[in-house]
Amino acid sequence: MDIVFNCPNCDQELASDPAGAGSQIECPTCHETITIPSNKGTTGSIPATPGTPVTAAAIATSAAAKQELHLKVPVRTTPSESLIAKPKPPLEVVQKGAGKRLLIRTIRHASCIESGHDKFDEKAAAFLQEVGESNLVATHIINYEHFDVGLQKIMTDYGLLIIYRG
Numbered sequence: 001m002d003i004v005f006n007c008p009n010c011d012q013e014l015a016s017d018p019a020g021a022g023s024q025i026e027c028p029t030c031h032e033t034i035t036i037p038s039n040k041g042t043t044g045s046i047p048a049t050p051g052t053p054v055t056a057a058a059i060a061t062s063a064a065a066k067q068e069l070h071l072k073v074p075v076r077t078t079p080s081e082s083l084i085a086k087p088k089p090p091l092e093v094v095q096k097g098a099g100k101r102l103l104i105r106t107i108r109h110a111s112c113i114e115s116g117h118d119k120f121d122e123k124a125a126a127f128l129q130e131v132g133e134s135n136l137v138a139t140h141i142i143n144y145e146h147f148d149v150g151l152q153k154i155m156t157d158y159g160l161l162i163i164y165r166g
């Protein structure tokens with residue numbers, strides 16, 4: 001876990017590898033020579049003088065430790081948050097969404113009645129199959145009113161609104 005601290009000179013938030021505790025570095029913002037504290041996650045009152053344990057200082061002064069020492073300025077403001085960049089989405093996902101528009105298809109139940117047979121499920125399933133699971137963004141149930149010619153009255157019916165990439 002990185003040591004997060006503030007530059008005692010310019011208050012720039014900094015993060016260092018734990019191996020860097022006790023060693024003196026140049027602040028990347030104000031170029032003041034500062035000492036990396038050994039206490040983790042503390043911000044504010046950091047002793048500017050190298051009053052760190054002997055072991056930590058000894059390790060830090062060795063050539064190997066200095067090579068491993070990476071000083072970085074966190075991009076984000078919250079110290080508790082991970083300073084490691086979040087992994088990018090897999091290339092596969094990017095490719096699937098790339099170059100495709102968001103489209104909407106509304107399938108009304110009433111329009112799926114053929115010769116008295118309810119073909120709604122069949123038609124909805126066929127369309128979803130055509131779109132493919134990877135291009136499917138969302139589905140919504142809709143309710144609507146329509147005038148039924150046969151029954152001569154206004155009926156409430158349902159349908160499916162499909163949002164997909166294509």
Ligand SMILES: [Zn+2]
Pocket residue numbers: 007008009010011012027028029030031032
């Ligand atoms: Zn500084």
